[in-house]
Amino acid sequence: MAMVAGEIESLIREGIPGADVTIEDLRGDGDHYLAVVVSEAFRGKSRVQQHQMVYEALRGRMGNELHALALQTSAPQD
């Protein structure tokens, strides 16, 4: 089961308020996405913690409906 990009984007925004989210459909097949998430909430957190926050926001979909979501997370640069 694939998810549409807009759905992924709104779940992440909902879970991490104020996050800047960009979704790219890597193969144009609606199944392999890249999410670039920039949020102040990531500051001071390890990459593992940052990705866990995104997975949390996706509420169990990652690894299920969503098989291939590459993640790039960071805090905003000054």
Next chain:
Amino acid sequence: MSENPVFAQIKQEVDDNDVVLFMKGTPMFPQCGFSAAVVQALSLMGVKFKGINVLDDMEIREGIKAYANWPTIPQLYVKGEFVGGCDIVREMYETGELKQLLDEKGIENAA
């Protein structure tokens, strides 16, 4: 969570082996592109690691996700500590942070 019996088995593996990769397929024959990418990074760095094929064991396959609170496979562990999945390992490989981590932990590598 801690009463999950598979956790003890996972802990044993990551304690007994310096570098462990939970993956789909084997290091020789990865069965998923993400697992293959991590195998490739470790191989390029000349790191010895133990590959555990989660496709062989449904309990480990599900248990490992809860163990690290991480929903996907592959998962890389160094000296018992969860390092990350494919994206993180790839990023750390490219920035040199992976080598730094291995050096800090005293893991032999040729990078």
